[in-house]
Amino acid sequence: MHPASSPTADAPRDHRTPFRRGRRLRALVAAVVALPLVLGAAACGGEDNEASTDPNAPVELSIFWWGGEARANLTEQALALYTQKHPNVTFKKTWQANQGYFDKLATLTAGGDAPDIFQIDDNFLTEYASRNTTLDLTSYKDDNKLDVTKFPESLWQYGVVDGKLAGIASGENTQGLVYNKTLLQKHNLPEPTTGMTWEAFISWAEQVSKTTGTPGTMDPSADYKAFWVWLRQQGKDLYKGKDLGFDEADVTRWFELWKGARDRGATPTADVIHEGNATDITKQLVVTGKAATSFVWVNQLPELKKNTKDELGVIAYPGDPSAQWARASMYWSVFRGTKHKDVAVDVLNFLSNDPEAGKILGTDRGLPSNLDVRKTVSDAVTDPAMKTSIQVETDLATKFGPSPQVPLKGHSKVRAELIKSAEEAQYNRQTPAQAAAAFLTACKSAIV
Structure with missing residues (x-):
């Protein structure tokens, strides 16, 4: 089962109604x-x-x-x-x-x-x-x-x-944090829980890294889903009316949060993070064994399970779960x-x-x-x-907050630009502030 935004693996077909x-x-x-x-x-x-x-x-x-x-x-x-x-x-x-x-x-x-x-x-x-x-x-x-x-x-x-x-x-x-239960149980580590703060989650991931040798979490700074939920937890949103719902300072804080996580060893290296930025289920780090958690969609759990022998669990993204909503797939x-x-x-x-x-x-x-x-x-x-x-x-669903507005035209471009700017910071080619400035400029062009 694929989320709406993910291309299927099928070759394009049109066999019910041919077009001359x-x-x-x-x-x-x-x-x-x-x-x-x-x-x-x-x-x-x-x-x-x-x-x-x-x-x-x-x-x-x-x-x-x-x-x-x-x-x-x-x-x-x-x-x-x-x-x-x-x-x-x-x-x-x-x-x-x-x-x-x-x-x-x-x-x-x-x-x-x-x-x-x-x-x-x-x-x-x-x-x-x-x-x-x-x-x-x-x-x-x-x-x-x-x-x-x-x-x-x-x-x-x-x-x-x-x-x-x-x-x-x-x-x-809705958004889901999938984690490797087998790995955690093997090392007598606690499972992450819905409602833990982002800072607490990163500390947990750091401990997983030190104890197991497997990075505790995927770095989701390039993931628009995670950024969007985090923004809503700050009282902001991805879009507001006909404009962006965030500013350069918000993006800088988001990129700095994950730079800190990388510096503490809570995430993999930039090359591995890049692999995890792919939408392909088979490349998600929680199933390739390159991280203990991945930020995905809840309904992707069955497909993820097909790609690993380990037992997987799923919870809400870190922070207040009322920032999440019932998203139309x-x-x-x-x-x-x-x-x-x-x-x-x-x-x-x-x-x-x-x-x-x-x-x-x-x-x-x-x-x-x-x-x-x-x-x-x-x-x-x-x-x-x-x-x-x-x-x-x-x-x-019992914890969901109100839904945000439907994304503006240019949303797919905004998503792509977030990956590009986040990776600039992940590879240390730009500071979080520089990457944030470039992202905001690209976003404003995308939604015009």
Whole structure:
């Protein structure tokens, strides 16, 4: 199971709905030349163009998502169940791997062939919502036609952009600190605990390093997830309105915190830290044996476990856990210009809340958003690592604080620049202050 932001290993595929070469080229030109204009124009007046008032009239909805074969099979089974319960509704299904997905979505949208329903993540939700490409789902939520009453509140709120509900979470995830229980037990060392301060955690990691010879923790100074949680614990945020929610002094403090950890031997060397900065599960230091902990997503625990014989545990990130929130692993959004908005929203409601659909979809897109459905799915899980993942995230849900705003356009660039600047400090090519200044300048350019 992959978080929304992580590319899958599958080769790009497109086999449900092939696109002819000429049409693809024309659409690509439209995407490059006129994307900002067309996205808005295509949506104008779209909220009032329901095709028919007859509830039994035939409806074909186009739906587009990314993922591998397994996700495609599960999604198609769930959609087939919807058709079984609503025989007049059928689906034109298209899917492909993560790589190139958003290029294709932009092309389809700009070319006037936008899917009625599409999968999206928090890297792009603000961009599409700000261009009026996504249908505002607020009225459906308020009328309970899109039922979020069983969602953690911060989960559905994490789909709100500029006061409009632009997407509904198809699954939940949150940040998790995964640690090597076997290593700690072997050396009679205590396990880290949720709620310990960052300073206490670094001291714990230093002791692990001295006792075991294995660095106690991955250096997460390049990890936007860790930086974001730390900022929220300081009363700041990653974004605020249309601007950054932090300043150069905040970044300097963050980089200095981890320089101190490196100087104390609590982390590996810069070359090993660089390995851990990769998103590939197989390269995470907690499973390669190069650190006792890694900063990942809670739902990655089962995949991490496949890469090590050691027993793993998972807790919240250090500091106050209320800084964490129920993050949408990904969303479903409805195209504002669809001719079948009511039906499309009903499909989203079905995928989110129907118990049978929940059993089919399982945890492929994260833990089910509906807590009742999640319990049903959890009761059927036999994999110990998956059970642990579900239990930890469900327990953390009782400690979650309010969700932050959805990231601004340029978020993926901000993430990349954090890695670049943090590594400058990790390799001692720049001081924490110099690296922080470079990062802030790059961030301001990225979100313009």
